[in-house]
Amino acid sequence: MAALASAQTSYENVIVEKDVAIPTRDGHVLRCNIFRPRQGTAPAILSVSPYGKDMLMSEADPWEYRLCAQRGPDMIYERLHGPTWAGHGYAVVHIDMAGSGASEGVIDPWSARDADHYADAVEWAANQPWSTGKVGLAGLSYHSMTQPPVAARKPKGLACLLMWEVGYDYYRLVHDGGVFTANFVDWWWRLWVLRTQNGVGKLSDEQLAANRVDWEKLMREHTLLDDWWKERIADPRDVDVPFLTVANWCGVPVSTVSEFPLFKNASSKHKWLRVITGKHVKPMYDADSLLVQKRFLDYWLKGVDNGLLDTPRVQYVVRHRDGQTEWKSDEQWPLSQTKWTQLHLDATNMTLDWEPPHAASSASYHNEPDEGMWLPAGTYDMYLENLTKETRREGSSIRFTSKPFRSSMEITGPLNLTVQVSVEGTDDTDVFVTLRYISRDGYEVLFDGILDSPNLPVTSAVLRASHRALDEATSTFHSPVHPHDAEQLLKAGQMYELQIAVGPTSVVVEEGGRLVVEIGSRNGENTFCYLRNDPGTRKMGGKVTVHTGPDHRSSILLPVQEA
Template sequence: MSSEAYRTVTETNARIDEVRDGMRILWDVTITMDDGLPLAADVFLPEQPGQYPVLISYGPYAKGLPFQEGYPTAWEALSSSHPDVAEGSSCAYQNWEVVDPEKWVPHGYAVARVDSRGCGRSPGYIEHFSARETADYVACIEWAADQPWSTGKVGTSGVSYFGMNQWQVASERPRGLAAVCIWEGASDFYRDASHHGGILSTFWEHWYDKQIKVVQYGLGDRGPVNPITGLNVCGDETLSDDQLAANRSDFGAIIRSHPLLDDWYRERSGVLENIEVPLLSAGNWGGSGLHLRGNVEGFLRAGSAQKWLEMHGLEHWTTYYTDYGRQIQLAFFDHFLKGVDNGWDQRPPVSLLVRSPGEVYEERAASAWPLPETAWQRLELDPVRLDLVEKGGAEAGSVEFSGEQDVTFRLPVSDADREVSGPVSAKLFVSTDSDDADIFLTVRLFDSEGKEVTFAGAVDPNAPISMGWLRLSHRELDEAASTEWRPIHPHSRTLPVEAGTVYEVDVEVWPTCIVVPAGHTLAVTIGGRDYENPELKDAVTMSNFKNAMKGCGPFLHDDPIDRPAQRYATRVRVHCGGEHRSSILLPFQER
């Protein structure tokens, strides 16, 4: 059917309405919010008139900016290493962190992409993850459910930002929302994203400069052009720098001004217990710093009666687009948006890609998280041999670290493969020469020659196994919410720290999964700074991040206001053995 004939069936307010590449595309559809603001959306439909379930996304990265143009280094890595991503697609409609319509429309789905307020072709004031943004997303979902080309069933899908805001919007229970697929998205904006263990991450300030200001509405003729439509990616208005600045919040400065977990963060985290719709939460083993903890916590805490957790590896822009990830998403949405009896409801609640060195993965299903068969083992830190030893085996004494010096404890080498999969936590007894201290804990792997083995992280190509952080003044525990394997800190106030006093602290280390081959050894490094791979000679740089990738990716804790050297570069002692049994709890699995 021609574009003109289809238009008589379904009237739209699209800027451009055309049929191409096997799809009917409505470019720049207007969705009006309750305050009168017009948001811009692109909608991709099957050529055949009808009603289809809708996959929708709402976010700031500009719907008209091709993946290849906006994120060239990520696209090159993705397309060259995973040819299945491009197979069957022209890739002309690929966008950063959302579905490729050419892979979904042929399966009978409508795909809607909405530029969030103030970004791309949507005017307005930028205020990320705010209640205003969440209300906009609710309105967009309900709009999609009401369209004549919609069955009334809407699913949300996307990676990172497009995953994070799903926790928020799902907890509002919008009409028409029937399923959510949250792929690598933080669910707790304070603990997962802005402050790790109470320590400020500078990621968001740099992200704002590199990924948001460059696609702000009002760049107009100064911004990129959609190569398909010829429309300005960032709106038809061309505003001055002063006008642009007036239309956005200073995200980094606002985060810095909220050092404790308050209502500002709660507004940006959603109420997980309010979520009712079927949920697929997919996390990344290499996502320490943003793309891991939230997916596990979201799965555990969501109120949904039907919920699933999937855990994988590789870069955070990879698995979502590969056949592996897309087929999982397709089965999930086919079942809940189309009613297909494909056995999804019989799928085990937890599925893992168990990780081995060399980016080797083995699929495993489980009935719960943590895995029910976990053999928990608490190993003490021996300050003399610098080993991880069984209970009661550590010598009494202490070791020191500082902003420049770390200390590493190793598990004895085994002649058989061992697996560590699950949450990790540490109980430390520490004292400091200052009035506060920051603890950085890194779980690492070394081969038989003592060389560190790293992995493809969600962002950094040379990441360690896992990380944990804690500011000593944030040591207070939420006793009701905490478990031995997952300490939770309220971060609602700071506790005093006196120089020389020994404090017992519990450090949450983000979940992990690693097969430790025979002859290799697991190690725990404790220090006062971000991990850097000591053997890395040429750090990778990427088009969308400011810093070079040295092990932590862009998730650094180097803000001079939050971490003044005179406070956080001083000596800290870890007390071990005797009455101060510093230890780490590891989740071993049978092999």
């Protein structure tokens, strides 16, 4: 392909340069679009992804675009709006990663090579004649999760990170609980990455395939957190620049897996955690979000004395029924006023109780698959249709239900479900957990979800039983961490303890409301779109039994917030 020449256009006070070359240490050339003030120098805000720096949001996702408060020319998917931020005195640099858009090369998402390229782009931007020398990274989703590996490389000029959802832990995004999230991963690769690969419409299918890694194969091969993953995942302790990370209660598991550990474990002296609810894309472009972003970036990139350091380190929205919310704040995570409270599972009458059961009992569910489980689920309607085709769904889960709450209770923080299980007819099983809230009126309270998931329960989780080993160095009584570095298969009839990290989440259960813990062998109802619907990667077959009683501790630890 012939070398591209950068083009320049402009708004009234903003210069726009297209396809500007950024050289990298290994000889690649990345292409970027720059939006910068016509006069003077400016700090730079960078973003890199495979989505195409020229792919307008109105074309990439017209449905989400219509929901956004910010709209206009050059609005690019999941990136800060270049003309708006250039008008605020920033140079916004949208970069195509190697192999995507206008950047040639092989597409290799999350690779160490791409992190090196991103770090090179930071130093390049810091040294441009239009730059003040300070660089921030900002963006949503993919544009967020690629930032910690850059910070770990400590490029000159990097001043701060603004990470809007998803976090840094690639393995747990793809293999949450050790179970492959096939529906999300395959959909993301085929729809979002391949359509903007460099050479689409110009190269043959064979040539295009030669210019990308076999992503779907790699994701299925690396089922353990092995060296291949470790090369790609940043150690939070290596992140020491100021940052703001945003999580979403409705983004299970994509948006709740690693923002919280990043906030807790990063070495940064100045760090903030903000937790929202609702859609994935729209909130980043809301008017109040723009103010939050501007205050953060103005302080670290422009030195504006705006009181940022006096703002609470944790700001979070609490969810009530019927879409009602309220904002609260704290200085730490988990929250400082947390009263850790156990609800005990009792299989005698399938209840959750504040007191442990006096008698031993058990309840079982089957782990047998059916044809409907493996059908594609590209939309929520398709997902619901598939449920009706699952002939074996009956008996595939069990539910433990609390008594009506005597008073309202806020539950905000990480949850730990500890269950004693045994299996028959299998040596491994994937345990799915769904936490549900039943209103005092008797219906389930559902929440507006991200992507194409309009109705979500309070939260959900999954753990492959053979991945039950705990990382003793990082696990706590409220947040179990599994290293996912080896399998420990199960023996029939033997009891095993599973600690399953559920959430984090936030919800107020009203007086008269009830909680339900559902445990089963497949995605619970309304847990679209993160389906584990690849038969080649699931652990199916046999029967699973949950044991309760004085000698079989099965309970869920709740982070109750005292008034």
